[in-house]
Structure formats: structure tokens, C-alpha cells
Amino acid sequence: MELRIAAVGTRLGGRWVLNGVDATPPPGALTGLLGPNGAGKSTLLRTIAGLLRPEAGAVLVGERAVHEIPRRERARHIALLEQENATVTDLTAAEVVALGRIPHRRWGGSPAGADPVGDALAAVGASALANRMWSTLSGGEKQRVTIARALAQEPRLLLLDEPTNHLDISAQLTLLSFVRRLVQEEGRTAVAALHDLNLAATYCDHVLVLHQGRLAAAGTPAEVLTPGLLRRVYGVEAEVLTHRGRIHIAFEGAHLPEAVS
Numbered sequence: 350m351e352l353r354i355a356a357v358g359t360r361l362g363g364r365w366v367l368n369g370v371d372a373t374p375p376p377g378a379l380t381g382l383l384g385p386n387g388a389g390k391s392t393l394l395r396t397i398a399g400l401l402r403p404e405a406g407a408v409l410v411g412e413r414a415v416h417e418i419p420r421r422e423r424a425r426h427i428a429l430l431e432q433e434n435a436t437v438t439d440l441t442a443a444e445v446v447a448l449g450r451i452p453h454r455r456w457g458g459s460p461a462g463a464d465p466v467g468d469a470l471a472a473v474g475a476s477a478l479a480n481r482m483w484s485t486l487s488g489g490e491k492q493r494v495t496i497a498r499a500l501a502q503e504p505r506l507l508l509l510d511e512p513t514n515h516l517d518i519s520a521q522l523t524l525l526s527f528v529r530r531l532v533q534e535e536g537r538t539a540v541a542a543l544h545d546l547n548l549a550a551t552y553c554d555h556v557l558v559l560h561q562g563r564l565a566a567a568g569t570p571a572e573v574l575t576p577g578l579l580r581r582v583y584g585v586e587a588e589v590l591t592h593r594g595r596i597h598i599a600f601e602g603a604h605l606p607e608a609v610s
């Protein structure tokens with residue numbers, strides 16, 4: 350599904366939080382959305398998902414502006430995993446994942462023999478949690494289950510806001526390699542906001558860097574994550590090494606932040 354972010358400007362609290370953002374996350378690839386705290390990553394993901402209407406420009410999904418697509422249809426095509434998940438207390442993990450199937454119900458559900466809920470739980474290594482009550486899960490277990498819910502939705506466009514939050518290192522690597530394989534094999538589009546630049550360099554085919562609401566750079570991790578960009582956008586000194594054909598960033602230190610007045 351073709352996604353085009355066309356000169357998007359979004360204003361929140363009287364301030365332009367996104368300003369003239371132009372980008373085309375390629376289908377069949379995992380795109381990393383990078384940038385310091387407050388750069389506008391969550392706002393861009395919410396704008397792409399159609400939850401926020403841009404005041405300038407548009408987000409186009411196929412031929413249509415996303416906010417013009419009826420809500421139910423949007424829910425069949427687009428899944429957004431937000432940073433803070435509403436807690437649903439008295440459901441089991443499998444029931445939480447099954448919520449992701451709701452937009453498909455009227456369309457005859459899943460083909461015979463298919464088990465999208467079981468498959469999604471397995472993909473995040475959470476099959477054993479299926480019958481556990483949501484309220485009894487740890488932070489990382491909840492994160493896995495909410496990711497499974499987004500996967501069970503089988504969206505063409507998967508938007509993930511810091512999906513590796515709370516996950517142990519093995520779960521982080523498993524999740525990102527799973528999402529990458531899924532989008533590559535099925536030609537879907539995924540955009541994930543990430544803070545760990547080495548994870549982004551390892552698993553993302555394409556990265557977008559936001560800085561103060563503007564797009565600072567776009568391209569492959571090797572093209573984008575240069576010492577100069579890291580200094581300019583993040584205020585850090587780093588050496589960028591190449592290891593097995595992929596870049597690896599060795600951080601040397603951060604410049605002192607400017608005093609907050």
C-alpha cells in the first residue's frame with residue numbers, strides 16, 4: 350500500500366509540531382522513524398494513522414487522504430501501536446489479541462483453518478500467555494500482547510511507536526526481524542519509531558530522521574546515520590563503523606544540553 354506523507358504540517362497547542370514533512374516510506378520495507386525526544390515522531394505516526402488531521406499538506410494512502418477514509422475501513426488497513434496502551438483489565442491475553450480482528454468481522458472473519466490470533470501470539474513469543482489475565486502480565490508481556498493485537502489486525506500499514514519499549518534484548522531482536530520479514534514477504538509497509546539507533550541500523554531498510562518537527566534526513570541507515578547528522582540532530586559524538594555490511598554506531602559522548610530557561 351502506497352503511503353505518501355506530503356508536506357504535512359500539524360499544530361498542537363498553538364505550535365507547529367510537524368512542519369513541511371515530506372516522505373514516502375517504501376512498501377515491502379521497515380522504515381525507522383528516528384529523532385530526539387519531542388522531535389514529533391508520535392505526532393507523525395498519529396497523523397499517518399488518521400487520528401490527527403494535518404493543518405497543512407496530507408497523508409495519502411493509495412489515492413486517498415487518510416482522514417477521508419471511513420474509520421472502519423481505516424481500521425482494516427492501518428494498525429497503530431501507541432506508546433501508552435489503555436489497560437483492559439478483565440480480558441485474557443488471547444481476548445486482547447482478538448480485539449485486533451474486530452474490523453474484519455463483518456467480512457466473514459478468517460478463512461477456515463486460519464488462526465490469526467494464535468499466529469500473532471506465536472510471532473511475539475507469547476503463546477504461553479494466551480490464557481493469562483491482562484492485569485497479571487508484566488510490562489514486557491503486555492507489550493508483546495499489544496504488538497500481537499496489531500499483527501492480528503493484518504494491516505497493510507503497520508505503525509509502531511517505540512515497539513521495543515519494555516522488551517528484553519532477545520524479544521527486541523525477534524520482534525524487529527519478524528516485522529521486517531513480514532513486510533518484505535507480503536509487500537506491506539511498516540513505520541516504527543525507535544530510539545536505539547543501532548537497532549534501527551540493523552533492522553530498518555530505510556530511516557527518516559525528524560528534528561524539531563522537520564525532516565532532517567531520509568535514506569538507508571548508512572546514508573543517513575553519519576557522525577555529522579548525529580552531532581547536529583542528537584548533539585552526540587560518535588564513530589560510525591561498518592560490520593558485516595551494516596553500520597554500527599559507537600557513541601563517544603554527548604554535548605551538554607543547553608540550559609532550560
Ligand SMILES: Nc1ncnc2c1ncn2[C@@H]1O[C@H](COP(=O)(O)OP(=O)(O)OP(=O)(O)O)[C@@H](O)[C@H]1O
Binds near residue numbers: 389
Ligand atoms: N497535545 C499536545 N499539545 C501541545 N503540545 C503537544 C501535544 N502533544 C505533543 N506535543 C508536543 O509536540 C512535540 C512533539 O511531540 P511527540 O510526542 O510527537 O514527540 P516524539 O518525537 O514522539 O517524542 P518522544 O521521543 O519523547 O516520545 C513535543 O514538544 C510535545 O511536547
